[in-house]
Amino acid sequence: MPSLTERVLSVLTPVFDDIAPGADPVLRSSDHADYQVNGVMGLAKGLGRNPRDVAIEIVAKLDFGDLVESIEIAGPGFLNLTLSTTALTSQLDDMGSTSSLGIARDPLEPVVVVDYSAPNVAKEMHVGHLRSSVIGDSLCRLLEATGATVIRRNHVGDWGTPFGMLIEHLLDLGESAAVANLSMGDLNTFYTQARAKFDADDDFKDRSRARVVLLQGGDEETLRLWRILVAESVRYFDAVYQDLGVLLTEADVHGESFYNPLLDGVVADLDAKGLLVDSNGAACVFPPGFTNREGEPLPLIVRKSDEGYGYAATDLAAIRDRVETLGADKILYVVGAPQAQHFEMVFAVAQMAGWLGEQCEAIHVAFGSVLGPDRKMFKTREGGTVKLKALLEEGTERARSALAARGAIEDIDRVAHQVAMGAIKFSDLSTDRQRDYIFGWDRMLAFEGATGPYLQYAHARIRSIFRRVDAGDAPGELLLEHEAERALARHLVSFPDAVASTLETYSPSKLCTYLFELAQSFTSFYESCPVLKAPDAATKASRLALCEIAASVLAKGLNLLGIEAPERM
Numbered sequence: 109m110p111s112l113t114e115r116v117l118s119v120l121t122p123v124f125d126d127i128a129p130g131a132d133p134v135l136r137s138s139d140h141a142d143y144q145v146n147g148v149m150g151l152a153k154g155l156g157r158n159p160r161d162v163a164i165e166i167v168a169k170l171d172f173g174d175l176v177e178s179i180e181i182a183g184p185g186f187l188n189l190t191l192s193t194t195a196l197t198s199q200l201d202d203m204g205s206t207s208s209l210g211i212a213r214d215p216l217e218p219v220v221v222v223d224y225s226a227p228n229v230a231k232e233m234h235v236g237h238l239r240s241s242v243i244g245d246s247l248c249r250l251l252e253a254t255g256a257t258v259i260r261r262n263h264v265g266d267w268g269t270p271f272g273m274l275i276e277h278l279l280d281l282g283e284s285a286a287v288a289n290l291s292m293g294d295l296n297t298f299y300t301q302a303r304a305k306f307d308a309d310d311d312f313k314d315r316s317r318a319r320v321v322l323l324q325g326g327d328e329e330t331l332r333l334w335r336i337l338v339a340e341s342v343r344y345f346d347a348v349y350q351d352l353g354v355l356l357t358e359a360d361v362h363g364e365s366f367y368n369p370l371l372d373g374v375v376a377d378l379d380a381k382g383l384l385v386d387s388n389g390a391a392c393v394f395p396p397g398f399t400n401r402e403g404e405p406l407p408l409i410v411r412k413s414d415e416g417y418g419y420a421a422t423d424l425a426a427i428r429d430r431v432e433t434l435g436a437d438k439i440l441y442v443v444g445a446p447q448a449q450h451f452e453m454v455f456a457v458a459q460m461a462g463w464l465g466e467q468c469e470a471i472h473v474a475f476g477s478v479l480g481p482d483r484k485m486f487k488t489r490e491g492g493t494v495k496l497k498a499l500l501e502e503g504t505e506r507a508r509s510a511l512a513a514r515g516a517i518e519d520i521d522r523v524a525h526q527v528a529m530g531a532i533k534f535s536d537l538s539t540d541r542q543r544d545y546i547f548g549w550d551r552m553l554a555f556e557g558a559t560g561p562y563l564q565y566a567h568a569r570i571r572s573i574f575r576r577v578d579a580g581d582a583p584g585e586l587l588l589e590h591e592a593e594r595a596l597a598r599h600l601v602s603f604p605d606a607v608a609s610t611l612e613t614y615s616p617s618k619l620c621t622y623l624f625e626l627a628q629s630f631t632s633f634y635e636s637c638p639v640l641k642a643p644d645a646a647t648k649a650s651r652l653a654l655c656e657i658a659a660s661v662l663a664k665g666l667n668l669l670g671i672e673a674p675e676r677m
């Protein structure tokens with residue numbers, strides 16, 4: 109089902125194309141009408157003609173049928189388009205009758221690998237992993253809604269030199285005591301203790317180093333101990349995902365270790381293609397265009413001088429696996445902005461080696477940091493990592509008090525949890541992902557303003573209308589006589605556009621803005637158009653229909669953000 113925007117474009121584009129091949133009408137939403145066409149001036153300039161004359165010529169050629177009610181030439185040559193009421197009602201009817209609510213399917217049906225969350229074994233997840241998990245999950249949901257095949261990859265840090273000390277610490281504590289510690293989710297204490305011993309005790313340091321060698325050499329007993337650390341950590345991550353309502357499961361975990369068997373092949377292939385350069389014993393690739401502060405070429409280190417492989421080699425192997433084995437058309441990396449250069453270099457090298465090629469696009473979906481009230485990195489008062497699990501619990505407690513203060517509600521524990529997760533996720537997703545944001549409970553849990561609870565409440569309030577209808581009342585034919593009804597309808601039909609533009613730049617904040625404005629538009633409608641006390645039966649049926657679609661769009665939109673929409677609040 110084409111959106112109204114697509115239908116409008118399908119009339120505009122050929123007329124523009126006829127005057128100057130390839131000319132873009134530059135269709136935008138407008139404050140003055142439903143749409144504004146901004147492309148006439150550019151077109152006229154290119155032809156050396158008067159823009160108003162060109163506008164008149166275009167208007168004469170446009171045949172919108174009953175799609176558009178009026179076209180107005182404004183200013184130097186803008187076109188203002190007003191959709192007809194029948195176009196709006198029939199589009200809304202079509203939207204309401206599909207479970208996708210009109211979201212367009214991607215005709216290419218791409219396979220998209222989404223690399224997100226990626227915490228590190230035996231370390232607490234921090235707010236950076238929260239951002240990655242929340243943004244990544246929303247993108248997966250959005251992509252799936254457009255018919256893409258989404259493959260989730262949780263690239264956990266489960267390999268490397270720290271595992272020597274972690275395994276030795278596990279042995280010192282005794283296996284069962286260590287497991288008991290870890291299963292309580294006390295990952296940071298475990299890590300910090302191991303680190304402290306490593307720094308203070310030479311014997312422990314030697315043992316740790318020997319243990320790394322055993323681990324890399326595939327010693328069975330060492331691997332068994334390593335697997336305990338990984339399993340306990342993954343179990344902990346899983347509990348956080350469950351709590352947050354993030355769709356990642358254990359099956360999506362393909363940690364750094366997964367790519368070990370592929371690393372030799374990466375080096376061999378780069379070597380065969382003549383891309384490897386020896387730099388003080390390290391095997392490097394120098395992708396063109398990357399320099400350090402001194403202007404010297406910057407290497408991507410594939411194999412270190414001690415023969416060990418690092419982060420970059422693993423990411424190169426992962427690209428090959430994702431393209432060659434998984435058949436990825438796109439790979440999204442939902443990772444913090446500080447890793448931008450790492451990914452640019454990895455993608456550049458993968459291009460040089462022909463692993464990405466024409467067939468696959470790799471995109472770093474970067475995000476900014478979460479800051480504390482002091483505008484510094486969000487940390488505990490003692491300067492430690494904020495424990496994600498504790499954070500989620502605190503949110504639920506706070507949401508519970510906020511709800512209780514508003515009056516008694518059924519099932520308060522469940523709703524408080526839904527509201528808390530909604531608040532945390534919405535405050536994260538609604539900030540332009542590139543920007544930093546300050547973590548603040550009061551703001552995110554407020555029932556006013558652009559917050560999760562406000563949207564959840566807007567949805568629950570519409571549902572409550574349906575609990576109060578008289579027997580025999582049902583949604584019926586849409587009429588759109590009142591200005592506020594039309595405005596709401598206009599907003600509702602642009603839901604598919606909001607989804608499309610969100611995915612164009614992988615910016616869930618666009619969908620957040622859309623939903624917030626929709627809730628506001630609903631409020632204006634509700635204030636000026638009584639529903640249950642509508643003047644006559646036909647108006648009531650029409651308004652109920654508007655309410656029904658508005659509730660569905662809000663619930664669906666929240667769902668695409670990974671936020672639940674309680675029926676009552």
Ligand code: ARG
Nearest residue numbers: 223226227228263264265443
């Ligand atoms: N584990 C890393 C961290 O905690 C993030 C990994 C991101 N993904 C990747 N393919 N490199 O910072």
